[in-house]
Amino acid sequence: MRVLMALIFILGGCACDANDAYIGAEYLGAPYLNDPLGEGVPPDTDPLFRGDAFDCVTFVETVLAGGDAGKLVQIRYRDGDVDFVNRNHFMETDWLGNNSDLVENVSKLYGKTALRHIVIDKQNWFRAVHNIDVNVPVQVMDLEYIPYENLGPIYPSEPMIVLFISGQDKKSDKIGTDLAVRHVGFLLPNGMLRHASSANGRVMDTDFYKYAMARAENPSNLGIVVVQIK
Numbered sequence: 228m229r230v231l232m233a234l235i236f237i238l239g240g241c242a243c244d245a246n247d248a249y250i251g252a253e254y255l256g257a258p259y260l261n262d263p264l265g266e267g268v269p270p271d272t273d274p275l276f277r278g279d280a281f282d283c284v285t286f287v288e289t290v291l292a293g294g295d296a297g298k299l300v301q302i303r304y305r306d307g308d309v310d311f312v313n314r315n316h317f318m319e320t321d322w323l324g325n326n327s328d329l330v331e332n333v334s335k336l337y338g339k340t341a342l343r344h345i346v347i348d349k350q351n352w353f354r355a356v357h358n359i360d361v362n363v364p365v366q367v368m369d370l371e372y373i374p375y376e377n378l379g380p381i382y383p384s385e386p387m388i389v390l391f392i393s394g395q396d397k398k399s400d401k402i403g404t405d406l407a408v409r410h411v412g413f414l415l416p417n418g419m420l421r422h423a424s425s426a427n428g429r430v431m432d433t434d435f436y437k438y439a440m441a442r443a444e445n446p447s448n449l450g451i452v453v454v455q456i457k
Contacts, residue, residue: 249415250386251290257281257430259423264303270357271311275300283411284318286423286430287388290413291329291456302326312353312361318390318408320347320366323454330388333455337381338373343392343449345370348404355403370407374450375443380418380436387414390452391442408452 260280265271276296278289292298301307304314305325315321323330334340347366353359372392381387392407399406412422420435442448 250413251421254430259425259428266309266311281423283423287411317347319345319370320368330454330456332371334371334373334453337453339377340371341374342369343372343407345407346405351403372450372452378439382418383416388454389414393448396447
């Protein structure tokens with residue numbers, strides 16, 4: 228059976244017992260921890276796998292991997308090659324591109340779409356943020372997304388994956404590259420979002436549409452990308 232899922236930028240909400248049958252329920256209440264996973268060696272000595280704390284991306288990745296460390300490696304690294312440089316650091320290009328056998332952008336099925344032009348200067352990012360010199364080309368893409376003004380409530384028949392994106396801002400200047408995707412999570416059939424929330428410090432559920440409309444109040448936030456699991 229094909230499973231639909233969604234990655235999303237989120238704020239807060241409340242966990243509901245009625246959602247316990249849905250994806251990632253076993254991690255509800257787990258604490259939020261920024262960047263909890265690494266390669267176990269410098270420059271990131273965090274463990275390769277853990278199931279007790281998450282940030283938004285590692286929560287989604289761990290759930291998609293079914294809690295299996297080997298599958299998680301395949302999702303997090305290009306060709307499953309465990310190395311800091313090979314990690315899928317950028318959802319826009321690395322994660323979506325290197326997981327193209329697993330996911331597909333189907334935003335046009337859920338609303339009128341637009342394109343977000345993205346320029347990922349990974350070489351400059353490695354140098355500015357991690358003081359690492361890596362010779363990698365600039366990546367350019369147009370990401371199809373649903374602008375907030377074209378977005379309504381979504382009640383999928385199965386869980387979905389959605390990316391919430393923004394425009395360029397001061398953070399992009401600080402890290403040395405453009406950055407569009409800012410948060411990820413799961414959209415459940417009852418319209419709730421299950422995600423690792425930094426604002427609330429735990430994995431939790433929140434109302435997707437209310438969150439989306441709250442994000443829409445900030446003009447730097449653009450909309451969502453709906454991603455289907457193949």
